[in-house]
Amino acid sequence: MIIADANNPFIQFPCSAKFSIGFLGLFHVAVASLSIGFAFVVTVLQITGYFRKDNQFEALAKRVQLWHVCIYNIGTINAIGLVFALSGLYPQFWSQIFTQFFWTMIIEEVLFFMLATTLTFHYFFWDTMWGHKKLHIFMGALLTPMFFMQFFIINGMSSYMLTPAFAKGQVSLWSGTAGILGWDKLAFYNPSFLMLTLHRTAANFAYGGFVVAAICGVWLYRSKQSKLQTSYENGGRLAFKVAFTAFLALPIIGFFYAWVLKYHAKETYDNLMIGRGDVVAGGIDWWWVKQLIVASMLGMGLVFSRRASKSKNEFSVSMPAVYTVALLYLMFYLGMAVQMTWRFFWGSLLAAVFAGMWARHLLNRHKGSGRAVFVLMGIFSFLTVCLGGYVREASRPRFVSPSGERIAGFNRIPNYSKVYHPKERPESVKMRMVIETPSYVDELPSRRKPLEPERQTGEDLVSSLCISCHTLERLHRYKGSDWDRVVGRMRAYGRRLTEKQTHKIITYLAESKAHKNSSNSQADTPSAP
């Protein structure tokens, strides 16, 4: 007897499956990112304390590490919940992507265990290892690279979901780049992998640092002893410095990340920048909201850093660096205004100015203590992490198949908009494990292998050689038709080309440009009434 057979044939999650996965996923990301940041900040605090022979940093590090141990376990269990939810709600997607990335996930699991053990030993044997401080600090310092290696693997999988590029669905599942099932190098090192990893790296340092500073801020509010207050103020400033430095790197990485998305996940890019698709399904453009919060953080951080650099307090951030990056931020927002709308630019500017004024007021009110700014930056940072993860997931194209159709056996990721509704859930999805490779695998589109030089066309040469120095966008944008001179210049710059290759490239570029121009002129011609 199966109770659910009666009138509940499909798994329904409260507030929809999408919400539950989103909630669990963001909860996990928020906690796991915090762990990475905590690990780094604890090491910084320990090293600072060791070199200065100042126990206040050591004590603070231990206290933060205790919280780290506690939240780390919450994050771990949350990950288990996420895995269970994905297995039940999206069995097709989850089984397939897990099989595709099996070996990387196993390595991730090994790292996970090593990390958990190291973290546990680092905290619970803190006093036992007092006489071996360098070893203890080294053990703590190991946590950061281990965390990064772990999330490096997760990034491979999650960036693949956004930019599968050369390794779509079943091809990746059945082949594996090195002939090993469960390991597809091309799928793992997909186009947005590097940018996502860099972006998350800096963001995690920033987030962890801001939250540690926020915790110090809360302790500052609660503490009555002046000695403890000094300790928390210094700890908060140190964490803030680490966080704000990492935060300043984000727009630069973000710019390149967006650039990759533009060419490898156009719909996502459009959804984020100018679209009103998934991201604004609820009538709110969450990406905008995130950017407004970031602008507020910048304004607040600028005012705090300026005040810190003038005061006698330690751990100020170099102001020329801050102003330089602030200028980059401004350029970024200006660029966004040109692409999107000027309202976005003015809104961001207003948010930054308002937040800066608020920070100034709070600093004055607390007689130079950063407690309120620390707490606010921690909250803002948390919001940006959640919103960042959300918009990235929500901006993804609804259909994976290039044509937007559902093709049996090729649905790498289920149809996100429909899977939540019982009637429209893909029917007859059977899962079967097979030892022998099915015959249809031979008919799957194979990965393109590099052609022999003699057989390469002009198009092949352009896409394989030109792109090694610059994007193809530059070719499309070029207005002239003197391709022989352009290619000659490239050779002068160092591009090695045979005469035959040069000829093929020039011919291809001239022909394709001419073809494009004629298409454009036809499109511009008014049609007959």
Next chain:
Amino acid sequence: MDLPVIETPVFPRWVWIEEITYSHIPIATIITAFMLLAPLFEYIGMRRGDLRWERLSKSFIWFSLILFSPGAALGTGIPMFIMGTYPEFWSRWANLFFWPLIAQFMFFLAEVFFLFFMYYLTWDRWANRKRLHISMGICAAACGYLVQVVWDSLGSYMLTPGGVPLPEVDQPVAWSLAAMLNPSFPFLLAHRTFGNFSYVLLLTGGVFALRYMSQKRKNPSSENTSYFRWASSTCFTIGFFCFFPMPIIGWFYARVIQREAPAAFMALMGGHTSFHFIFKMSLIVVFLVIGGMFVVKRWGRKAIAWATTAGLLIVLTVIYVHPPLMWIGRSALAWRLVSTAVILGLIGWIWICRRKDNTDHRGWQWAMFVAGLAAFFTFTLGGFVRERSKSPDTVYGEIVKPELTDQEADRYLVYTKWLKPRKEIPADLDRNRPEDWRHEVQQARRDGLELTEEEAERIIGYLEAHHR
């Protein structure tokens, strides 16, 4: 959707699964047992005003916290490894038990909250609010135990599905009460609960005994020395007596397996995993003998002697009423006589030598440690035997592992189509071995045994190859 079978290096896939699972389960069970015992011991300490109980309780929780993160990380590894190597099984199984898995996750989350934030971090802060503190410990223990309840339910379903089919992924079920309350669930849960208490405390007692030995060497009159002496004998004794409900529960459990999963039962009783089962029983004898001698000598009380005698008589009774144990040796009578002689001999020794004796010398400490290790390996072997008994099925009668070999398939056929209808066990294949298996099978078919021609040929082939 077809999914490829990912092959693992060095060992077959099932060995890896076993390895990962057995790296997690001992940790998880130690944590659960300690969490259940800690508030109880803290309460005893509060009532008696004895700080040793408080110290013991706190050390349990401290050790649980050390084990918690690595244990949880390994626990995450189990579903991840299964998802990659057995995606079909996992997807269908997670489909049937979606809500229990989510509930388990919520209990787990609550367990962390209570254990870390409300119990451990508040230990000193709430020193004057003991009842509140203990109640938080109880909440943590309850959540931890509920996690175990869910997993025992889901695990027992794999051995005794109780007629609830494993649904395909396009038939989302989400949860089934019948599957959760499957026939072997209450017995597995009870068996594991007492098993956890027993092996964890015997092992802890053994480890504390070694610590006592080292403390005694450093400073015989220190507070630590007397604490570890007390802690080792207390833990060991409680663990020893927690064992005695196990044979009774185990007997019922075996009966359920016999009825619901006959092929698995045969695998245990003389079949392909009987060696492991015998080894497990031998380990039980080791800690039973050492434990019985220790508790009698250590305490020297009449009540302890009576309790031990009662426990041993329970074991003896189960040996007598347990038909499956007839596979040891060729003669049931010989087996019963030997086991009776051993147990009655032990009981006799207890009553003859029942006076308090010095158990402080090193030999006893090492013996306790050995008994603890034997209990630990008994426990791990128990899980191994249970899982292996249903091979090649992943869920008994519902899904077979994809790398099924012909030999495994034929063996399964012999269990279900040859032995079961004839009410025999695998040991009978050798005990009553005929001259010619072909003639024997054909005769059985003429006598009414339902077998197709192909099945008969496969059975004959297997029997001639392995029981000639």
